[in-house]
Every structure is written in structure tokens, then in C-alpha cells.
Amino acid sequence: MRFSGRFPKIVAAGxxxxxxxALPDGMATRAAAQVAPAVTERTEKLDIxxxxxxxxxxxxxxxxxxxxxxxxxxxRPGRLRRVSRDGKLSPPVGGVxxxxxxxxxxxxxxxLDPDFARNGYLYxxxxxxxxxxxxxxxxxxxxxxxxxxxxxxxxxFRQKDTASGTANFGVRLVPAEEDTLxxxxxxxxxxxxxxxxxxxxxxxxxxxxxxGTIPIDNPFVGQDDALPEIWSLGHRNAQxxxxxxxxxxxxxxxxxARGGDEINVVRRGLNYGWPIITYGVDYxxxxxxxxxxxxxxxxxxxxxxxxxxxxxxxxxEGGAIAPxxxxxxxxxxxxxxxxRLEVADESVTHEERLLTDxxxxxxxxxxxxxxxxxxxxDADNGRxxxxxPAR
Numbered sequence: 542m543r544f545s546g547r548f549p550k551i552v553a554a555g556x557x558x559x560x561x562x563a564l565p566d567g568m569a570t571r572a573a574a575q576v577a578p579a580v581t582e583r584t585e586k587l588d589i590x591x592x593x594x595x596x597x598x599x600x601x602x603x604x605x606x607x608x609x610x611x612x613x614x615x616x617r618p619g620r621l622r623r624v625s626r627d628g629k630l631s632p633p634v635g636g637v638x639x640x641x642x643x644x645x646x647x648x649x650x651x652x653l654d655p656d657f658a659r660n661g662y663l664y665x666x667x668x669x670x671x672x673x674x675x676x677x678x679x680x681x682x683x684x685x686x687x688x689x690x691x692x693x694x695x696x697x698f699r700q701k702d703t704a705s706g707t708a709n710f711g712v713r714l715v716p717a718e719e720d721t722l723x724x725x726x727x728x729x730x731x732x733x734x735x736x737x738x739x740x741x742x743x744x745x746x747x748x749x750x751x752x753g754t755i756p757i758d759n760p761f762v763g764q765d766d767a768l769p770e771i772w773s774l775g776h777r778n779a780q781x782x783x784x785x786x787x788x789x790x791x792x793x794x795x796x797x798a799r800g801g802d803e804i805n806v807v808r809r810g811l812n813y814g815w816p817i818i819t820y821g822v823d824y825x826x827x828x829x830x831x832x833x834x835x836x837x838x839x840x841x842x843x844x845x846x847x848x849x850x851x852x853x854x855x856x857x858e859g860g861a862i863a864p865x866x867x868x869x870x871x872x873x874x875x876x877x878x879x880x881r882l883e884v885a886d887e888s889v890t891h892e893e894r895l896l897t898d899x900x901x902x903x904x905x906x907x908x909x910x911x912x913x914x915x916x917x918x919d920a921d922n923g924r925x926x927x928x929x930p931a932r
Contacts (some may be wrong), residue, residue: 601918631689675704697722722751746807781871851872877897904923
């Protein structure tokens with residue numbers, strides 16, 4: 542078991558639920574909650590306050606920060622919302638395509654183009670219904686804030702594989718340099734051997750151009766038996782992904798099965814081993830693959846046994862929470878915590894678990910433009926939380 546850290550206690554709390562309101566079209570929206578004073582917690586580095594920006598979100602999945610100061614958040618059942626600075630929820634944004642919300646699937650991650658202020662592009666991933674099952678789709682669109690709708694919606698990626706499973710979809714979207722976009726795709730649970738098949742998108746990290754074309758320097762371009770979108774293979778279910786602020790490399794947080802959750806530095810053309818090697822076992826307790834290592838297969842930077850079910854990953858480099866500068870933060874679903882990792886080069890030197898007394902599944906973690914840390918809680922009445930130094 543490779544983790545350490547102590548479990549801090551929450552010393553003040555109090556949150557009120559949001560009220561449900563019916564829209565004319567029959568879809569549900571929820572008013573922003575009136576919230577009690579922030580929760581305060583003592584951590585190893587500093588005392589923090591955990592503020593509720595808004596509540597009343599149904600299983601929120603992805604979070605982005607608009608230049609206007611608003612938040613843009615996806616809800617797994619298929620709704621996209623704008624959230625004002627004072628926590629008011631918009632009606633569902635129009636123009637979202639049909640979404641299959643079943644099991645772990647639905648409307649998943651969202652991301653803004655790095656040049657959003659100029660071109661207005663945003664990207665969103667979702668599970669689209671298909672004959673015989675479903676597949677991951679990624680679209681590009683422009684947000685019309687005045688009309689509260691998406692315009693110029695166009696497909697830039699469609700997963701080749703149609704699968705019937707309702708788990709292990711992934712998906713995180715990470716815009717990168719030279720107008721490229723990383724996409725993490727899970728193995729869909731019942732088809733894990735596909736993670737080693739370069740003719741399948743399942744169990745891969747993909748890299749495309751933001752217009753949907755293929756970068757010519759992708760590792761499998763020109764190989765007849767391989768899909769050219771593939772950047773790396775042998776992944777199980779990466780639900781956290783972010784670029785390292787100094788190196789620009791992609792780091793991911795990936796679900797194992799029963800144990801074996803991983804942090805990986807994902808590099809061009811490499812094989813990360815699933816399901817040949819893993820530090821976990823099957824849910825039945827049976828072994829998976831050949832063990833924990835094999836020549837030619839990559840080792841994780843860090844792993845968890847037992848599983849925490851990681852979702853969301855963020856590097857903290859801002860000065861707003863200076864004692865945490867350089868830390869990596871990962872949400873935990875099964876672990877119901879926020880995990881702080883101290884990292885030296887590509888080695889994790891220390892782990893601290895935060896917010897355990899909140900008893901919330903943490904779905905996404907982001908560092909905001911103000912330098913504070915923002916979280917999404919995965920619940921019927923999900924929240925956007927903001928972490929700031931205690932005053």
C-alpha cells in the first residue's frame with residue numbers, strides 16, 4: 542500500500558440544501574442554496590475554509606471558468622449550466638446533443654479552448670446513444686451567453702467502438718499546445734483486453750487537433766493496423782488529467798479494479814500495461830494479468846491499494862494558497878476525500894487526505910483563475926466547493 546498522511550478533522554460545518562424548481566419544458570433546475578458559514582479544517586500546511594459556491598447540481602462532472610467570472614458545469618444526466626459569481630444557476634444551456642445517461646455515463650467533461658477569449662470555442666464529451674450500445678463523442682461549440690445556448694456545434698471525435706457496458710467511460714479533455722486536445726477513454730469494463738488493441742479507442746489516451754483532424758506527429762500515424770488518434774495505450778479508466786505546469790506533460794489519475802489506482806505521466810506511444818500488469822485484483826479477488834511488472838510496460842508514478850477511485854486532477858501553482866504551491870490534488874470518489882500529493886520530479890514523496898469528514902464523493906478538481914481550489918461533489922444535490930485559506 543503506497544500512501545501516507547493523516548486524517549484531519551472538520552471543526553465547523555453547516556450547509557442547507559437547494560430547492561427544486563420546475564421549468565416550463567419539464568426539465569428540472571434548482572435554485573442556488575442559502576448556505577451557512579464555511580466549513581473550516583486544519584491541515585498539515587494551513588487552516589482552510591471550504592465554501593459552497595452553489596448546490597442543487599445533479600451529479601456534476603466537469604467544471605470550467607468563463608472569462609466573465611461565471612462557472613460552466615456539466616451535469617451527468619445531460620445538462621450544461623452556467624453559474625454566476627454569486628452562485629445562481631442558469632436554466633440548462635440549449636443546444637446540447639442527445640446524451641445517454643446510464644450507469645456512469647452521460648454528459649461528462651468540458652474544457653475551454655486556451656484562446657477562448659478570441660475564438661469562443663469550448664469542448665464537451667458525452668455518451669451518445671447508438672444501435673447496440675453507446676460510444677463517447679466529443680463536440681466543439683460556441684456559447685451564446687445572451688441566448689443561453691450552444692451554437693456552431695460540430696463533431697470533432699466519435700469513438701470507433703460501440704459498447705454495451707455502463708461503466709469505465711473515462712473521460713477527461715485536456716487542451717494542449719499547438720491547438721491539440723487530449724482525450725482519455727476508458728475500457729468500458731467488459732472489454733478490458735481492448736486496452737491493448739491499437740485498432741480500438743478503448744483504454745487509450747487520444748490526441749487530436751481541435752478541429753478533429755489528426756496531428757501528423759502522433760505515434761501511430763501511418764500504421765495500417767492502428768488508429769491514428771492514439772497517443773498511448775494500456776489504460777483502464779482515467780478520470781483525472783492535467784498538464785504539468787513546468788514540463789507541459791500530461792499526468793493522469795486512473796482507476797484500477799480492486800486496488801491499483803494509478804498516477805501516470807503519459808508519454809507518446811507508451812504502453813501503461815492494463816490489463817497485463819496491475820497492482821490490483823479483480824472484484825472477485827481473482828488475479829488480473831501476469832503481476833505488477835513486465836519489460837516494455839510502464840510503471841505508475843504512484844498507486845493506491847486499496848482503491849480511492851480517483852477523479853479529477855489539478856496542479857496547484859498559484860500564490861493564493863502559497864503553502865500548497867507545487868502540490869498535486871486528486872479527488873476521491875470511493876475514498877470520499879481530496880488527496881494532496883507532494884511531488885519531487887516524478888516521485889510522490891507524501892500524501893495527505895483532506896475533507897474526509899465532509900463524506901462527499903469528489904468528482905472534479907480545478908485550480909481557478911483566482912488561485913483558489915475548486916471541487917465538484919458527485920451527488921443528487923451536488924455542489925461547487927471553493928477552498929481558501931481560513932481567515
